[in-house]
Amino acid sequence: MGKVHIAFILGKSRVTPLKQMTIPRLELAAATLAVRVERMLRLELQIELEESTFWTDSQSVLKYIRNDTKRFHTFVANRVAMIRDLSKAKQWRYLNSKHNPADDASRGLHVEIFLNSKRWRKGPEFLEKTETQWPEVPEELGSIPSDDPEVRKDVIVNSTCVEEKSPTSKLIEYYSTWNSLKKAVAWMLKLKRLLIQLSQKRKVLTQTDPGSDQSLTNSLKEQIDKFKLTFGKESLSVDDLDEAEKAIIRFEQLQHYKQEITLVVKGKQCAKRNGSICKLDPIVDNGILRVGGRLSKAAMPTELKNPMILPKDSYISRLILLHIHEQVKRGRVHVKRYGVIFTFLVSRAVHLEVASYLDTDSCINALRRFICRRGPVTSIRTDNGTNFVGTHRELGEALKELDHNKIQNELLKEGVTWSFNPPSGAHHGGVWERLIRLVKKILYSVLKEQVLDDEALQTALCEVEAIMNDRPITTVTNDPNDLEPLTPNHLLHLKAKPVLPPGLFQRSDLYSRRRWKQVQYITDLFWKRWIREYLPLMQERNKWNKTKRNFSPGDLVVIVDDTAPRNSWLMGHVVEALPGAKVVLGQDGWTVTYTKNSICVLKGSSVELSCMYTYPNGTVTTAFWFTELGTGKEPDSLGQDPEYAGRLEYHGDKKKDSILKITDLRESDSAEYKIRLITDQAGGKYIGSPGVTLSVTGLQVKVTGKTLTCSTTCTLTDNPTYIWYKNGHKVKEDTSSLYSDYFSDADSYSCAVKGHKDLHSLAVCRNCWIVTYTHQSICALKGSTVDISCSYTYPSDHEIKNTFWFTKWESDMDPEDLSSVPGYKGHIEYLGDMKSEGTLRLTDLRIGA
The missing domain is CATH 2.60.40.10 (Immunoglobulins)
Structure with a gap:
């Protein structure tokens, strides 16, 4: 008894992790390893043992283990939790580093010193003494300081008490549509009336039928049941829905305008003359707050001259607005219309009609309108319906349903022969197929995103018809007096005056309330696409690659001018032929x-x-x-x-x-x-x-009103297309150098040429500053020269008066120009135009510059 025996059972150490860690964290990891080894030994030895004592030379670890007030970050919190689960805080004691045998494993020893040392195998010498002679916990251990990096910062949380909503408000917000809410409230009001009737009936029967309590109860129940049968099957009426609507409005007004309603009922003036509804001169009609004013004597329905008042931010107001929006949207039903194209084989004229449906009757009506306006015809040749199968499935199936016999019989009355091309034989109609395909393609590209009514669509097709019939169909001789080629309109109208547009129209007219302007702008778009795709067809095709002469003085040519009004084919007389590209x-x-x-x-x-x-x-x-x-x-x-x-x-x-x-x-x-x-x-x-x-040249974005121009100092070769960026994101591709948009002062725009996306222009905006440095970091040799450059943009209403470079800047003081700093004098030079770009040249570089 009293004899102390010390023996070495197990030692374990780990290599320091590659990831850099603080010393307290490494010490805490060692403490975690200690409790895990101790638990493993207890399970393996299977001997009843007393509480273990753990020794550590880290005061930080002891503070973490004994802490009960502070919260730690995840790493420390997880390991402290494990230590507290596998041991108690009182089991941990402090050991001075010079007596710690674990240092022999972590720091390493020479073999001779290790063999001669007993500390690794026997532990510190004080273990052989009584427990009262063991080292005590240092008095300066104290608590964990608040600035310890492992301690979480305290977070102050404020709580707000929200007023509980009434059951009626919860009921209202349960429904997502105005109709469903009115129906629910109407049923509840109907149920309320039935319950009131039952209550009144019960009261009457109780007063008129005295007797014993048991007999009274049975008789009353039978009479009430008979009375319920008189109700019959209930359903909602228009009056029920109107009453429900008024009940909802009354409740909502009491929630927001209770004080105003009280004052109006008492005949007093509105309490707040500058309030949100005081200017409406409110009145109360059957418990509902309505707009007053000078229309009270007008011969108008009450709902029109005295509309109900509702707060704009209430849930009921949103439901009503959504209900009205759905009603209006249902009224904007898009209907499908079909275009019918007639081409004249002799004059090459074109006639366009609109068909309401793709059926036999609509086809006959379109033919009749065509014959009535253009006169009788002798022969009509059309595609076979199967030609459309595979490309336009819906159109093909509808064309199959046409009653061709009925149409042909109708035409026979007029002496018209109707012939069909063979299926898949589009080459049989080569005279008109190319023209029809071109018109359909351009019309689809121009009209696919526009919503037109029947009147606007008919007007647009008439304008397109006029454009197509003003196209040249003959070549022009070299006679200077012959300046106008023959067009289909010459043959149709027997006059040469072209149909010019009624004015100039812009893209903004697409969104104008005046639909005629929308139609005119769409027609302008068709004209521009038409001349781009039709003019190449006017050139002679050199099928056998014959050598043709170039332009020479005296030739007559067609001039392509985007600024010319539509339907005008400008002719030019070549005066001088300049050399080409070579x-x-x-x-x-x-x-x-x-x-x-x-x-x-x-x-x-x-x-x-x-x-x-x-x-x-x-x-x-x-x-x-x-x-x-x-x-x-x-x-x-x-x-x-x-x-x-x-x-x-x-x-x-x-x-x-x-x-x-x-x-x-x-x-x-x-x-x-x-x-x-x-x-x-x-x-x-x-x-x-x-x-x-x-x-x-570089790219520069210029702003003119609502139009942006991607400008260059010269005309780029090969006529490239442009890409536009808004706030750094691509918004348009394969477009021209012009771009129109509705933008705020904070929006920034830049442009690039397709194929050179990495060479886009500087971003510009109306009311912002942007500085772009060519390099974010530069490494240069001592004694050499380096250029630090940047480009910048600034608000359009500003003017740059001075630019300079600096290195240090205190917020309460203006920065100092480097050219006036003693250490930089004679070693710097400012380059660039100082209007959109600047360069700082540093010579004879020194360390610390």
Whole structure:
């Protein structure tokens, strides 16, 4: 008894995690490992043991384990919870680090020192003494400080007491439609009346039939049951719904205007003259608050001259508005209409009709209208209905249902022969098929997103008919006096005056309340699409690739002008023919043919300048491109210019052609590029001049009213399409350089050219500042020079008066211009236009700059 025996049972250590952790967390992980090992040993030994004692040299761990007031973050909270589950706080004691044998495993020892040391196997020396002589918990242990990083911040939560809604309000909000709410309230009011009748009947029977209590109860029950049978089957009437509506309105008004109703009933003035309903001069009619005013003597229904008053933000008001919206929406039923196209085989004229239905009667009516307006015909040829199967299934099935015999019999009365093309034989109608397909395609693209009534649709088709019948159908001779080609309208009206539009119309007319403007703008759209797709058909097709001459003075041509009014085919008389895109230069056997004489491309993109050349004799030994003559007589190759370093590529066989590719284009690359040829023969030198003019431009968005323009300093080659972005998101693609939108002052817009999405313009907006730095971070060598650049936009009503760069800025003081800071004087330079972009050039860089 009293003898202390110490033995080593199990030791365990773990490698420090790769993820960086604080020392308290590592110590806490070790404590967690200790309790888990202790639990495992108890289960394995299967011996009745006393409470274990755990030792740690971390005061933070002891504070965490003994804590009962603070809340920890997840990592510490989970491990403290495990320690508290597997042990008690009083089992944990403090051990000074110099007596801690666990350090032998975590810090490591030499083999000789480990073998000679007893601390790992026997533990600290004080374990052999009595428990009263063991180390005590330090007095300075205290509690966990509030700024400990593992302690969660205290959160103050405010609670708000919400007033409980009345059962009637809950009932009202249970229903989502005005009709369902009125029906529910009507049934409840009907039930209320029945219950009142039963109550009154019971009272009458009780007073007129005295007797014993038992006999009275049985007799009363029988009479009440008979009385219930008189009610019959109940149903709601219009009066019931009206009464329910008034009951709902009364309840809602009492919830919001109780004080106003009391004052009006007492005949007093409204308490708040500036209140929300005081200006309405309210009156009370049968318990309902209504609008008063000077219409009280008018011969009008009460609902019109004295409408009920409801708060705008109440649930009842929303239900009523939704109910009215549904009623109005049902009134806007879209109906389907069909277009009928007649083409004249002789005059190539076109006639358009509208059919209400795709049935036999509508087809006959359309034919009759056509014959009445255009006169009798001798023969009609149409497609077979099966031609539409597969592409327009619905149209094909409807055409199958047409009674062709009935239609043909009707036409026979007029002496009209009706013939059908064979199924799938569209080539039998090649004279008109192309024209019909073109019209259908353009009409579909123009009208598919527009909602027109019958009158507007008929007007639009008449306008389209006039456009198509004003198209040229003959070629024009070279006689200067013959300035007008023949059109179908010449043959129909026997006069030459075109049908001009009644004015100029814009996109905003699509949403105008005046439908005639909408129709006119839609007609303008058809005209623009029509001339783009019809004019190529007027050109002669060179089926056998015959060589045709180019334009020459004296020729008559059709002029395509988007700004010209519709139905006007402008004719032009060629006075002078200018050279095309190719430039051919020749002298003494030398020729240089540039593919293009001028090119306009985007800044940051790539371009290829190409040419073909011939020379008298010998072999070309040197062929290079240049922009300016050097200091001597020989020009300097672009490859020697440091501004083009790493941006040039030469292609071609160098025998008869040469291609120069320039990448990462800059605005400074704008110049005239020429080729220098040198052969192995004496005097074999030649410069292809004039050369190719290259213009490099950036994109800039300009705002004019509600129209945005993606502007460039030159006209981009190949007529590209544009992409528009709003607040950084794509809103329109494959469109022109113009874009119209309704935008707020905070909206920002930018544009890009299709194929170069990464080269979009700077974002612009009406009332915001945007600064875009070219690089977010730059690494440069000490003593070198670096350029820090940015671009910026600012509100359109502002003007930039001064720009400068700075490094430090205190919120209560203006920043200091770097040019006036002593450490930067003589080492900085401001570049750029200082209107939309700026560059800070730092020279002789020093560490700390």
